[in-house]
Amino acid sequence: MTRPLLLDLYQLTMAQSYFALGMNDCAVFELFVRSLPRNRSFLVAAGLAQALEYLEGLRFGRADIDFLASLDLFSVEFLQCLREFRFTGSVHALPEGTPFFAQEPILRVTAPILEAQLVESRILNSVHFQTVIASKAARCALAAGERQLVDFGLRRAHEADAGFYAARAAYIGGFHATATVEAGQRFGIPLSGTMAHSFIEAQASEGEAFRNFVATYPGAATLLIDTYDTERAARRVADLAHELEQAGSSRRIGAVRIDSGDLGRECRTVRHILDSLGCQDIQIVVSGGLDEQAIGDLVRDAAPIDAFGVGTALDVSADAPALDMAYKLQEYAGKPRRKRSPGKATWPGVKQVYRERGAQSQIVRDEVALAEETAAGEALLVEVMRGGRSVAPAPPLAQIRTHCLQELSALPAQVRQLQEDTGSIPVRISDALRALAAQLDAEVG
Amino acid sequence: MTRPLLLDLYQLTMAQSYFALGMNDCAVFELFVRSLPRNRSFLVAAGLAQALEYLEGLRFGRADIDFLASLDLFSVEFLQCLREFRFTGSVHALPEGTPFFAQEPILRVTAPILEAQLVESRILNSVHFQTVIASKAARCALAAGERQLVDFGLRRAHEADAGFYAARAAYIGGFHATATVEAGQRFGIPLSGTMAHSFIEAQASEGEAFRNFVATYPGAATLLIDTYDTERAARRVADLAHELEQAGSSRRIGAVRIDSGDLGRECRTVRHILDSLGCQDIQIVVSGGLDEQAIGDLVRDAAPIDAFGVGTALDVSADAPALDMAYKLQEYAGKPRRKRSPGKATWPGVKQVYRERGAQSQIVRDEVALAEETAAGEALLVEVMRGGRSVAPAPPLAQIRTHCLQELSALPAQVRQLQEDTGSIPVRISDALRALAAQLDAEVG
Numbered sequence: 025m026t027r028p029l030l031l032d033l034y035q036l037t038m039a040q041s042y043f044a045l046g047m048n049d050c051a052v053f054e055l056f057v058r059s060l061p062r063n064r065s066f067l068v069a070a071g072l073a074q075a076l077e078y079l080e081g082l083r084f085g086r087a088d089i090d091f092l093a094s095l096d097l098f099s100v101e102f103l104q105c106l107r108e109f110r111f112t113g114s115v116h117a118l119p120e121g122t123p124f125f126a127q128e129p130i131l132r133v134t135a136p137i138l139e140a141q142l143v144e145s146r147i148l149n150s151v152h153f154q155t156v157i158a159s160k161a162a163r164c165a166l167a168a169g170e171r172q173l174v175d176f177g178l179r180r181a182h183e184a185d186a187g188f189y190a191a192r193a194a195y196i197g198g199f200h201a202t203a204t205v206e207a208g209q210r211f212g213i214p215l216s217g218t219m220a221h222s223f224i225e226a227q228a229s230e231g232e233a234f235r236n237f238v239a240t241y242p243g244a245a246t247l248l249i250d251t252y253d254t255e256r257a258a259r260r261v262a263d264l265a266h267e268l269e270q271a272g273s274s275r276r277i278g279a280v281r282i283d284s285g286d287l288g289r290e291c292r293t294v295r296h297i298l299d300s301l302g303c304q305d306i307q308i309v310v311s312g313g314l315d316e317q318a319i320g321d322l323v324r325d326a327a328p329i330d331a332f333g334v335g336t337a338l339d340v341s342a343d344a345p346a347l348d349m350a351y352k353l354q355e356y357a358g359k360p361r362r363k364r365s366p367g368k369a370t371w372p373g374v375k376q377v378y379r380e381r382g383a384q385s386q387i388v389r390d391e392v393a394l395a396e397e398t399a400a401g402e403a404l405l406v407e408v409m410r411g412g413r414s415v416a417p418a419p420p421l422a423q424i425r426t427h428c429l430q431e432l433s434a435l436p437a438q439v440r441q442l443q444e445d446t447g448s449i450p451v452r453i454s455d456a457l458r459a460l461a462a463q464l465d466a467e468v469g
Numbered sequence: 470m471t472r473p474l475l476l477d478l479y480q481l482t483m484a485q486s487y488f489a490l491g492m493n494d495c496a497v498f499e500l501f502v503r504s505l506p507r508n509r510s511f512l513v514a515a516g517l518a519q520a521l522e523y524l525e526g527l528r529f530g531r532a533d534i535d536f537l538a539s540l541d542l543f544s545v546e547f548l549q550c551l552r553e554f555r556f557t558g559s560v561h562a563l564p565e566g567t568p569f570f571a572q573e574p575i576l577r578v579t580a581p582i583l584e585a586q587l588v589e590s591r592i593l594n595s596v597h598f599q600t601v602i603a604s605k606a607a608r609c610a611l612a613a614g615e616r617q618l619v620d621f622g623l624r625r626a627h628e629a630d631a632g633f634y635a636a637r638a639a640y641i642g643g644f645h646a647t648a649t650v651e652a653g654q655r656f657g658i659p660l661s662g663t664m665a666h667s668f669i670e671a672q673a674s675e676g677e678a679f680r681n682f683v684a685t686y687p688g689a690a691t692l693l694i695d696t697y698d699t700e701r702a703a704r705r706v707a708d709l710a711h712e713l714e715q716a717g718s719s720r721r722i723g724a725v726r727i728d729s730g731d732l733g734r735e736c737r738t739v740r741h742i743l744d745s746l747g748c749q750d751i752q753i754v755v756s757g758g759l760d761e762q763a764i765g766d767l768v769r770d771a772a773p774i775d776a777f778g779v780g781t782a783l784d785v786s787a788d789a790p791a792l793d794m795a796y797k798l799q800e801y802a803g804k805p806r807r808k809r810s811p812g813k814a815t816w817p818g819v820k821q822v823y824r825e826r827g828a829q830s831q832i833v834r835d836e837v838a839l840a841e842e843t844a845a846g847e848a849l850l851v852e853v854m855r856g857g858r859s860v861a862p863a864p865p866l867a868q869i870r871t872h873c874l875q876e877l878s879a880l881p882a883q884v885r886q887l888q889e890d891t892g893s894i895p896v897r898i899s900d901a902l903r904a905l906a907a908q909l910d911a912e913v914g
Contacts, residue, residue, distance in 0.1 A: 029651040030629055032621070033662030036650065041668070041685040051671065091654045097687055137671055144665075148624035149632055156627075176477070179593035180791045182601075182627035182635075184475055187594055189628050205481065206474040209536045217478030220589075222798035223486070225806040226496065226582055240486040242542055250810045284810035312813075336791045345790040346625045346781045353667035361670040365695045365729035368757075 026081040028088050031145040036092065040102045042138045049357035051137035052374050053144065054129035055151060056352075061344035065439045065448045068162045068428055069118040069130045070193045071154030073418040075147045076409055079111040082143065111139050115409035118377070119419070121158070121196050121428030122404065123435060125451050128377045128392055130155075132405060137356060144351045152349045153186065157193035160316075160341040162432055164334055165198025166440050167320035172331035174216045175202040176311060177339025190339045196424050198432070203333075211421055218246040218281045218309065218333075225251060231260050238264065244278025246309055249294070254282060258294045262301035279307035279330065287312065288327045295328035309333060315342065316442050362464045371453060373460050377404040385434050393454035471526040473533050476590040481537065485547045487583045494802035496582035497819050498589070499574035500596060501797075506789035510884045510893045513607045513873055514563040514575045515638045516599030518863040520592045521854055524556045527588065556584050560854035563822070564864070566603070566641050566873030567849065568880060570896050573822045573837055575600075577850060582801060589796045597794045598631065602638035605761075605786040607877055609779055610643025611885050612765035617776035619661045620647040621756060622784025635784045641869050643877070648778075656866055663691040663726045663754065663778075670696060676705050683709065689723025691754060694739070699727060703739045707746035724752035724775065732757065733772045740773035754778060760787065761887050807909045816898060818905050822849040830879050838899035 042048070057067060084092075084106045092098050092106070113135020124130050131151060133140045164173055175194045181187035191207030201216035202208070208215040219237055227233035230252060238245045249257035258280065265277050280298070282290045287310045298306050310322070311333030319332055336342060352370045353361050362372035373394050378401035382388045393399040407415055419427075432440065438447050487493070502512060529537075529551045537543050537551070558580020569575050576596060578585045609618055620639045626632035636652030646661035647653070653660040664682055672678035675697060683690045694702035703725065710722050725743070727735050732755045743751050755767070756778030764777055781787060797815045798806050807817035818839050823846035827833045838844040852860055864872075877885065883892050 027629055027633075027651060029654050030623070030633060031650055032623055032648040033650050033653075033660045034648065034664055037662055037686060038664055038668050038682075041682055044685040045681055047671065051667075053667070088654070092650075095653075095660065099687075137667075141665070141667060145624050146629075149626060149628060152625055153628045153631075178475070178477055179590050179796075180597055180794070181594060182785070182790075183594060183598045183630035183633075184472055184591075185628035185630040186598075188472075188475060203477040203479065205476055205478050205537075206472060208478075208540075209474050209533070215478045215540065217482055219479055219483055220586070221808045221810065222496075222498070222582075222586060222806075223483050225798050225808060226492065226801040236490050237483075237486055240489040241482060242544075252809050284813050340627070340785075340790040342790055345627075345785040345787055349625070351624075353670050356671040361667075363666045363670060364697050365666065368729050 026078050026083065028082055028084045029091065030149075031142065035142050035145055037097065039138045039142050040098055042141070043102050043105055044099070048136045048138060050134060051140040051353060052355040053133045053140050053351050054354050054375060055131040055147065056129045056350065057126055058348040058350060058368070059126045060448060061347065063343045064159060065441070066123045066125060066159070066435060067155055067347065068158040068197055069122050069124055069151075069155055070120050070158035070196050071151040071189070072117050072120045072131065072408065074150040074154070074189065075131070076115065076414050076418070078146055078150065079115065079143060079409065080412065080414065082109065082111055084109055110412060111135065111143060112412040113139055113409070114407060114411065116405040117408050118404050119406065119424070119427060121424040121431065123387075123431050124377070125390060125449050127371065127451055127453070128390060129375050129405065132374070148349060148351050152347060154189055154193040155349070156341045156345065156347055157190045157338065158197040158428070160338055160344070161194040161197025161199050162428065163316040163442055164319055164332075164338065165429070166432065167316040167323060167442060168332055169323055171323065171329060172201070173199040174331060174333045175199050175204065175338060176333040176335035178204045180336040181339035187339065192421065194338055195421060196428050198425070198429055213421070219248050221248060221251045224248065230257055231264070234260060234264050238268065238275045238277060244276045246279040246281050247277060248283065249280045250282050250284050250290070254285065254290055255293060255297060258297040259301065261306065262298055262303045265303050265306065277306055279309050281309040281311060281333070283310070283312040288322055288325055291327050291329050307331065311335065313337070320442055360460055360464060362461060364465065371457055371461060372464050373457065375457065378402065379404055381434070386436060387434050387449055389450045389452060391452040391454055392457065394456050394460065397454060397456050399454060471523050471528065473527055473529045474536065475594075476587065480587050480590055482542065484583045484587050485543055487586070488547050488550055489544070493581045493583060495579060496585045496798060497800040498578045498585050498796050499799050499820060500576040500592065501574045501795065502571055503793040503795060503813070504571045505893060506792065508788045509604060510886070511568045511570060511604070511880060512600055512792065513603040513642055514567045514569055514600055515565050515603035515641050516596040516634070517562050517565045517576065517853065519595040519599070519634065520576070521560065521859050521863070523591055523595065524560065524588060524854065525857065525859065527554065527556055529554055555857060556580065556588065557857040558584055558854070559852060559856065561850040562853050563849050564851065564869070564872060566869040566876065568832075568876050569822070570835060570894050572816065572896055572898070573835060574820050574850065577819070593794060593796050597792060599634055599638040600794070601786045601790065601792055602635045602783065603642040603873070605783055605789070606639040606642025606644050607873065608761040608887055609764055609777075609783065610874070611877065612761040612768060612887060613777055614768055616768065616774060617646070618644040619776060619778045620644050620649065620783060621778040621780035623649045625781040626784035632784065637866065639783055640866060641873050643870065643874055658866070664693050666693060666696045669693065675702055676709070679705060679709050683713065683720045683722060689721045691724040691726050692722060693728065694725045695727050695729050695735070699730065699735055700738060700742060703742040704746065706751065707743055707748045710748050710751065722751055724754050726754040726756060726778070728755075728757040733767055733770055736772050736774050752776065756780065758782070765887055805905055805909060807906060809910065816902055816906060817909050818902065820902065823847065824849055826879070831881060832879050832894055834895045834897060836897040836899055837902065839901050839905065842899060842901050844899060
C-alpha cells in the first residue's frame, strides 16, 4: 500500500499550481545530506527498494480524491489529474549498502516537475530512515568485529514501520539477525529470540522456569539469568545442562543472556562459572542499553561475549536520530537551478559522484561533478528506474549486506574509527560545478 | 491492519511454553517509564487508542501461521491455538493527554498470561512513540504560548507510521495543525501548508513565482521568501499585495515564511518592511531547525512571529528520541511478582496512581499505591477495555487535546519550565507497596 496522502499538503498545492500554469517540463531533484552529524564519519545508503516500490505503486484512490475535494483547495480538473496520476520518471541512485558522505547526491529523480515534486516527502521519509539505521548498524558492526549482532529494538522504534524497516536496515549494515518476526517473514532476515524476565517471574522458581523453557523450546534455548541473582542463575543453568545430558535428552541450552548490571564484569564471572562446571559450549549473549561505544569497550576489554542484542540505541539511532537530508531542485527545463538561503545553498545542476580507490580498493577520495563531466574514478549513481518502472528487480538483501560489509572494509582505518572527529573521506566539488554555481549567482537578479 | 507478526520472536516462543505447560492463569502487566530523560520534567501519555485497536483486532491469518510453521519452532497444537487467538483481557489506562512521571503505571493489562505477554512488543511500540512525541509537542506548546504551531516533520520522521502518528501525538500535545495530509484524512487534524523553494527556483523569477502561486492558490497563500534575498522578497510580497488590492482581486496573501538565517533578526526586518508598506495583516511563519528552546528564545525576545513550523526536532524528538519505558509482570495467578535485576527492579503488585491537587486544581503530588489501597486524590488509571472490547469509543481527538492543555496548565510553574533540572512532581511510593516489595525479596530464595 503506497499511502498516497502520506505527503505534505504543499506538495499538492504546488502540484495544482504547476498543473494550472501548464508547467510540465522536466525537473531534476537530488537527495543528499548537507553535513554529517557529529558522531558519524560516514553514512550507509538504504531504503531505495522501498522508495522505488512507492514510485511504482503510487495511485490516488477514490476515497483520497473525495477527501481532497472536501478541503475546498483543489479544482475538479486537478483532482482528475491526480486520479490519473502515474509516476513516469527515471531514478538514478547509489546501490543500497554503499557508504557516502556529505554533499553527495545519493538519489536523483528526473520527471515532469509535478511528479518529481509530489513524491518528495515520502521518498525522503523512506530513504532518510533506513539510511539513519543502516549507518548506526554499520558502526555497531565495526565495533563488534566477529561477534554476532541481533536487533532487539522493535518496542522502542518509532511505531510499526520503523520497527519493521529498522530490522532491514540493520541487516544491511551488518547485523546478523532480528527479533522482529515480520521482518523474517517479509525479508527473510534470520530470526533470533531469547526469553523475558516475566517468564521467570511467573513460575514457582527460577530453576523450574529454566527447566520448563528448555522442555518446551524446540532448539538450543537461551536462558535469561539476571532476574534475581546472576551468579546463582548461572550455576542453575550448568546444573540443568548436566541433568539434560545425563538424562540423554535431546534438549539443549545454547546460551545465557545477561541484561543488566556491569556487563563486562558479569559476563566474565558467568563465563568462569560455566567453564568451571564444564559448560564451555554455552554461549553468552548480552543486552541492555548497548550501543557501538559500549560494544567497542566490551570488545577491547576482551569480554567473553558471543552475541550482542542491541535495541533502543539502534532502532532510534539515539545519538543521531535524524540527518540533515534534503531533496532539492537542481535543474528545470534544461536549466540548472540554485537555492541560496543562508546555510542551505545547494550545488546546482545534474550531478554524479565519482569514487577514487587506492591499494586493495581502499576508498581514497570522492568527487561531486556535473553528470556531463568526465572525472576520475567509478561513477556511483546508476540508473534504477526508467519510465516509471524499475530497470531490474531489487538485489537480494543478503547481497546488499555483503556489498555494505565489503565497502565498510574499504574505508580507511581512521574513518572506521568510532571516535569523534577522526575525519572522513575528502569530497571534492569539481571546478566545473563551482563555476556553474558562481555563474548562476551572477545571473539571478 | 494489526500486523500480527510485528512482535519479538520470544513472545511466540514464551507463548508456546505457557501453552505447553498449561499456564493460563491471569497475569497483570504494567507499562511505565523507569526514569525521565534529562530534558523532561513531565511526559504526556498518548497512543492508547492505537493500542486498544491493536488488541481488539489482533488475529493471526493463514499466511502468518504458514510462515511460523516454516520456522520449525512451533508445534501444530500451538499454531492452532494462535489461529484461534483473540485478546480477551481488560485494560486500565491513563486517559490520553494526561501528564505523568517516572515509575507511574500508565497502562495495565489483565489477561491470561499467554495473551498479556504476546501483546507486549506492539503495545510498547505504539504507546512509547506517541508518548515521546506528545511530550515533545507539549514542551513546544508551552514555549510558543499563544502562537500557532504546525507539524512539518513527516520527511524526517522514522518511516510512514511515525510521520502519520506524530501528527496525532503533536496535536494532542498542543500543536494546531499538521502538513501531513493523511493525518487530516484519518484524524481530522487541521491541515496547513506553504510552498517549497523549488517552486520559486523553477520559475523565471521569484516575483513571477509569487504571482503564479497566488493566482492558483484558492485561499490566503503563504509565500516562502528566503530563496535568494529575504528583504527583497518581502518588498516583492508587499508590491504584489498592493497589486492584488488595486486590481480588486479576491486573491490574498496570508503570510510569508522564513526558513533560514537568524530567524529573530530576519522576522523583525521583514515585519518592519511589511508594516512600512502597509501590509500589517500579512503574518510571519518561521521554520528551519526549530525546537522548544529556539521557540522559547524567539518568544522571550518578542520576535514578531505568528506561527512556527516544527519538523525534525518534533517528529524524532531529537533530544530524547526514546524513553526508558517497560512493560512488566506485576502479578500472576493472584501473587505479586518482582524483578530484581540491578538498576531495573520493579515495584510489584497491581497498582494505581493517585493525584493530589491544590488551589486552582494545581497538581501537587502523585502517589503510586497498591490498587487495593485507598489513598488520597484522584485515581488516574481507569478501565478502558473489558473482555477484549473497549468499554467506550475513543474520545474525539480535540477533546484529548483540550484535556492535555488543561492538565499542562495545572502543572506547577517550575515543572512547566523547559530548563534542565527544574524539578518534577514528587511521586511517592506508598508504604504498603514498599512493604510488599520487601516481603517478596525476603521470600524469593
